[in-house]
Amino acid sequence: MSEQAPTIRVMLVDDHAVVRSGLSAFLLAFDDLELVGDAADGVEALNLASRVRPDVVLMDLVMPRMDGATATRAIREKFPDTQVIALTSFKEDDLVQDALKAGAIGYLLKNISADELANAIRAAHAGRPTLAPEAAQALIHTARNSDARQPGFDLTEREREVLSLMVEGLNNTEISDKLIVSRSTVKFHVSNILSKLHVSSRTEAVALALQTNLVN
Numbered sequence: 001m002s003e004q005a006p007t008i009r010v011m012l013v014d015d016h017a018v019v020r021s022g023l024s025a026f027l028l029a030f031d032d033l034e035l036v037g038d039a040a041d042g043v044e045a046l047n048l049a050s051r052v053r054p055d056v057v058l059m060d061l062v063m064p065r066m067d068g069a070t071a072t073r074a075i076r077e078k079f080p081d082t083q084v085i086a087l088t089s090f091k092e093d094d095l096v097q098d099a100l101k102a103g104a105i106g107y108l109l110k111n112i113s114a115d116e117l118a119n120a121i122r123a124a125h126a127g128r129p130t131l132a133p134e135a136a137q138a139l140i141h142t143a144r145n146s147d148a149r150q151p152g153f154d155l156t157e158r159e160r161e162v163l164s165l166m167v168e169g170l171n172n173t174e175i176s177d178k179l180i181v182s183r184s185t186v187k188f189h190v191s192n193i194l195s196k197l198h199v200s201s202r203t204e205a206v207a208l209a210l211q212t213n214l215v216n
Contacts, residue, residue, distance in 0.1 A: 011054035012038040042066025069098040076103035083124040091134040107135035129203040164215040
């Protein structure tokens with residue numbers, strides 16, 4: 001018999017009770033996803049995360065008291081092993097940028113299908129980003145506005161190699177082992193890649209790399 005996949009502990013954050021109820025019902029349909037709590041705003045989310053320690057948080061962005069980006073940053077700083085997926089109805093450029101800069105590993109719109117959302121949760125738990133096409137387009141639009149040249153035009157051959165491995169979902173330790181270089185060297189390359197692509201996170205870098213064909 002194959003070994004059963006570990007259960008992924010999921011927390012919901014949305015200021016609309018109907019949305020939270022619908023997402024709760026959705027989670028029940030998947031054996032490997034478990035709802036461990038829900039919150040109505042960022043303040044509640046931070047307090048709840050301290051108690052239930054979720055693996056993945058589905059985070060609305062526009063909420064009272066504390067918005068989703070602020071809550072995402074606070075949760076990621078306090079619980080770096082917890083991944084956050086922004087799940088929203090909005091696709092404005094600034095919201096996408098704010099969420100990813102805050103540390104969200106994914107940005108999805110609420111019209112996503114149940115299977116797509118489940119797969120995004122699994123990907124987030126494994127450290128792999130998932131972005132709605134509209135979110136990826138927003139990143140490209142921002143990058144093009146900030147620099148008329150193709151983003152990544154000045155990446156070195158080694159930086160492109162590291163970026164390719166980032167796209168595959170490898171972390172710094174795995175990249176270090178693959179390229180037989182030190183972790184500090186990988187960290188240096190990753191920092192240079194983010195700077196040259198004008199992005200603030202690995203998720204943004206991967207999205208731009210895929211959308212602009214920077215890597216094969």
